[in-house]
Amino acid sequence: MKAVHFGAGNIGRGFVGLLLHEAGYEVVFADVADALISQLAAADSYEVHEVGENPAVKTVSGFRALNSGTEEAAVVAEIATADVVTTAVGPHILKFVAPVIARGLAGRSPSLPPLQIMACENAINATDLLHLEIRGAWDAGAGEGAGKLDAVAVFANTAVDRIVPNQAPGQGLDVTVETFYEWVIDRTPFDGKAPVIPGATFVDELGPYIERKLFTVNTGHASAAYFGYAAGLEKISDAMADSGVAAKVRAVLEETKQLLVAKHGFVEAEQEAYVQKILSRFTNPHLADTVNRVGRAPLRKLGRHERFIGPAAELAERGVTPVALLEAMAAALRFDDGADDEAVELARMLAEMDSAEAVERITELPPAHPLFAQVQKLIEDRKAE
């Protein structure tokens, strides 16, 4: 069995690659980072160091690696004979890997079962986004003469959860990760022939799991990052050790818990246990995770269906005015990491646009939305500084 995995970064090597390897797949890593691919191609194995409670070291071996920029034809050929394709490149990069996947699909023998495609990104239904992009490339010519896309590929949404920080320089290919992990996959598109991945959980209704993960783990994480950044702290665990930051993060998760319980019917006590578990993961002192990594790409994180506006807008639509979520968004507007392209772009937008235009462009909330005025006020306050 062969899996082609796009994105050999933190979660690619430290989670998806590891679970696919443990499931018995030969993993072919595809990435555009030349030095990383050369290192992987030259290596026989790398180690995943799981730190925290019950630490362990896992070895990943038997993989290959290709540069999907300079060795595109080879990647296309691998996809043509693969069983599974996964991605962990970032939601905004899916449009770049889609044409390569489309060409690989077009080259498949009709005798092969459909390729099983799963995007492992922090976004609601990321595989649907990838599917749309592949469909675009297919219809634009990649699939010419190859029949119907849906006959050669199956697309399944997933929710992936494991905190994998940026790795310390000098660590080579080895990856330090937390011990916790969860990979939840929508079973329904596979028509009874889902891939066998023992580390993954297959469910019939993924929607509540994705939202629970994004609006608890990622909303809480990003809140810790932005409040921690405002407090001048560098590590997430240090931010969570600050009682003021921890209280604000807790308040944010109280609001998303209220939404998740009301919307999806999660049992309140179970959701509270989930929140507690996540807060304890953020405090893991063995994980050198930074507020800059977790706060990265604030424009994406302030998007309409993302970790802040997503739950805050739904609460507002239900007649509840969020308070802590708005405070976290106010902190996000002040994340001015000059090394982060999106933080720089956010600062430019805040400087150049009037507040109403900035709300629409950053959050895509329409002016008539019940949350619009509150977000506009946050932006006015930020602009006035």
Ligand SMILES: NC(=O)c1ccc[n+]([C@@H]2O[C@H](COP(=O)([O-])OP(=O)(O)OC[C@H]3O[C@@H](n4cnc5c(N)ncnc54)[C@H](O)[C@@H]3O)[C@@H](O)[C@H]2O)c1
């Ligand atoms: N790190 C985590 O804790 C974590 C956990 C769950 C989900 N995720 C999600 O996984 C995705 C990747 O995150 P990460 O932390 O591993 O980031 P990362 O930056 O460590 O890895 C991304 C990799 O994608 C590669 N890449 C960029 N453009 C590419 C292209 N066109 N083709 C192929 N490869 C390309 C980069 O070179 C890099 O190696 C994101 O969507 C993130 O939200 C991350």
Ligand SMILES: O=P(O)(O)OC[C@@H](O)[C@@H](O)[C@H](O)[C@H](O)CO
């Ligand atoms: O990857 P992002 O930028 O969407 O979010 C940053 C972190 O919150 C994220 O990578 C978490 O570590 C991860 O989602 C945990 O499962």
